[in-house]
Structure formats: C-alpha cells, structure tokens
Amino acid sequence: MAPPLPRRICCIGAGYVGGPTMAVIADRCPDIAVTVVDLNAERIAAWNDPDLGRLPVYEPGLDAVVGRCRGRNLVFSTAVEDAIAAADMVFLSVNTPTKTRGLGAGQASDLKWVEASARTVAKAASGHTIVVEKSTLPVRTAEAVKAILGSGVAGKTFSVLSNPEFLAEGTAIRDLEDPDRVLIGGDDPDAIDVLAAIYAHWVPQDRILRTNLWSSELSKLTANAFLAQRISSINGIAAFCEVTGADVQEVARAIGADSRIGSKFLKAGPGFGGSCFQKDILNLVYLCRHYGLEEVAAYWEQVVALNTWQQHRIARLVVTRLFGTVTGKRLAILGFAFKADTNDTRESPAIRICRDLLEEGALLQIVDPKVREQQIQRDLGQPAGQGEGSWQLAPSVEQAAQGADALVLVTEWEQFGAIDWSAVVAVMRQPAWLFDARGSADEAAARAAGLSVWRVGQG
Structure with a gap:
C-alpha cells in the first residue's frame, strides 16, 4: 500500500536549488500545495513577478514550469512561520557558505542558516513534520538538526531525511525532470517512503536510492x-599539452573513449566555479583533517589549489602575450557567469581572472547576456568606472572589442560561437589576440x- 502523500510542502530558501526543485515538484504533483519561503522580500517579489523573464534564477525551461504552477499549487512567500505550521513536510534549502572566520575558517561550512531554519521549524511546526535536508551539508549535520528539533514544544514530532540535490546549473530543470538518481537517506522507513512516493510521480523506482543519513x-x-x-586533472594536462605540442582536446577524446574513464568532465577550461565544487571540497578537506586523515585532506586540497592556479595562469598568460603589460589596454571579457x-x-573563474587583470591596470569591457552590472560590482569589489584598472559592462561583443587589444573568452555562451570575426577584428587595435579559455x-x-589565437591546451 502506497504511503499517503503530504498535503502541503514548505521549502525554506528560494535560491538556485529551492526555487527550481519546488517548481518541478509542484508541476509533477498538482495535488500537493508547495510554498517556497524566504526572508529576502526582494527575492520573493522577483519569483512573483508577472514577467517570467525576470525570475531571480535563470535556468532554461524554468520560466515555463513556474508559469504552469504559480497561482495553482506553487506559492512564493515571506510568511515563513505560517507556511511551516501548515506543512507536513519542510525542506531546508538555505545557503551553507564557507566560514570566513573562527574555527575552520576558509574550509568548514557555515551552518548558521541551517541552524536558524531548524530552530524556526521547531518553533512553528505542528503535529508530525518530515524535515528534509536539501542543502549541501557536512556529514552528521542531521544530528544537530535532530537535537534542535527535539528540544521544542512537547507534542511535536519530527523525522529528519537527507535528500541532496545533484543539479548542474544550466541544465537544472532537465536534471530534475530526468535525474540519474534521487538519493534519500534516513532512519525512518515510513518517512523515506513518503518522500520517495513524491518523486515516484515521475522518477522510476530503480533510480530512487535509499541509504542511511550519513x-x-x-x-x-x-x-x-x-x-x-x-576538471583539475584535465586542466593540469592542458598546461602540459601547451608546452609539448599536444592538443588537450585530442587527448581528452582518446582517454574518454576508455569505458573505465568515460568522456564527461574532460573539457579543459578556466577551472570550475559555481556554489558547490570548491565549497564542498574544502568542507571535505576540513572534515578529513578533523578526523586525523591528513594525507586524504592534502589530496583533495590540491584539487582546489590546481583550480586556482589555472585561473591565475590564464591571466598571467594574457599579460605575457600582450608584450608583458596590459596597463591602460582595453580587453574584452566574453562571459562572467561561471558557466x-x-x-x-559564485566562484566564477571570470572573477579571479578579471581581478588579476584589473590589478595589472587593464580596462575591461565585460559582456554577459544574463549577469547584471550590480552583481559584477559585488564580485569584483569595485564599481564600473574608467581609467587604469577599471571595468565596464558592454552590451555586445562588437562594442566591447572597440579599440581592444584582446578578447578573452571565459564563459562558453552559445552566442560567442557565432561571432562575426571580421567585424570584430575591424574595430580592434592591432596586433590583436583571442584568448580562448x-x-x-x-x-x-x-x-x-x-587574430592571433591562444586556445587552452593547444601546443
């Protein structure tokens, strides 16, 4: 007999994970009322904007999913406690950034928002509530969540599950609608069955994996x-290819044909970015050191070190090829999103590359179809301006290339694969370069x- 589905779901956190995940659940489970809550009123207002093109998260296909469900069984709200009180199941999908100070600074995850959310659930929930960890969390975080929930008012009961997301930004909707696997960890079989029954609306049973919490x-x-x-491995080989005359794309094709290796994540580039990879590896490093596994920690730490090195290497290479200086030179930066x-x-390779070039005195003209000027300002730590060591947002590649000595391709947006090179070169200062990271x-x-061309991994 199938377990009863929850009537109401609440998700705390309206970010890159919570918003799309709940939209797909609402779309595939029309009988479940889904409420996404967040204390950030501006973000909730953006999710409720009548213009679906102004959603705070850009993902191909997300606007259509939200358009079908919003106002039917998908609600975005700042009424956090009310939504928790009405819910049978609460997802915790809040940010878990790397700590910037104190114990574990620079590596450990900062769990203040997870703790705050758990305390809010303990206070506002009624009856029995299934609490689902959706945020990426250190191992055994569920113990802390359970302790907080267990210290609440008598008469309230909770089951805690772990249901991590495995989404790739840019393909999140496809990943949600046709996942490789759905992972549910817990020690309450009934609660696991309830969550599994939700996903079973569209995910085959053999892709729903059950484990313990840890x-x-x-x-x-x-x-x-x-x-x-x-990614770090192939980027290390890319640098080796450049000094030996090999071509990393040919090397990647050759090793990717080995069924034991496979072809995915073997594309050389400016390094990994996004909210998860660096944060999660550093968290793993911290946990390994905490448990005395120094050699294991050092191994994973080097993955991050090589990623950082690759981004600094690209910036240094640009300076070297442009006669050893970019002071006062215009450089067109093609792409600022991490992919x-x-x-x-978040952690976009463009940030470190641009900061290095700004430090060298370059004048950057940045082109990105989805990233706004305010975000670039926050990431680079300085407003748009003019003069040495400054940046501006340009509306097109052609305008960014005006008087530029080089184009630096950092993000693989489709539109950058259809550039009118003759028109671009005509407005650049000669000799001109393309640095294709x-x-x-x-x-x-x-x-x-x-154009003179440098391509990552090409000898």
Missing part, C-alpha cells in the same frame, strides 16, 4: 569532489580574420 550527506560531497577532480545558461557568478571559439575563422 551516507547520503557524504555522497553529495564525494560526487562534487570527484567531478571537480576531473553558460546560468546567471550564477574554453576552447569553444571558431579558431579557424578567428585566425582567418587576422
């Missing part, structure tokens, strides 16, 4: 660590138009 929490960190490791098809800039530009067309 395995589920660790699986998320491990998955991201393994993926990031592949195509998202407006997320993604290996995704039409190299032959760029060279034919008169």
